[in-house]
Amino acid sequence: MNYDQLQKFRRRLQARRVALLHRRQQILSEEDTLLAQREPDWEDAAALASAASIMETVGESERAALARIDIALERIERGTYDVCTFCGRRIDQARLRAVPETNRCAGCAGAR
Secondary structure, eight states: OOHHHHHHHHHHHHHHHHHHHHHHHHHHHHHHHHHHOOSOOHHHHHHHHHHHHHHHHHHHHHHHHHHHHHHHHHHHHHTOTTBOTTTOOBOOHHHHHHSTTOOSOHHHHHHO
């Protein structure tokens, strides 16, 4: 993979990272707003608990996505971005375009 291609992937990963961090901040703000509401009746309390639970789940998946993006950016720096971490073969560029934070070739991803 040449330098220009790597830079495109880096920019795409960085943009995704910024978007996830922004979304995460919005979720934390919404969660704080929900928790700050005082003395709701039991129906409101159930709705608030449900919303907080959903936000927590979204937050966990976003944290995992951020971790995958950070690892992919590290692999770009090391020069191993398009190398499968399981078998050592090259990851096809079409796969990287579809899932830029992947660390597996299609064969290893399918075997999982």
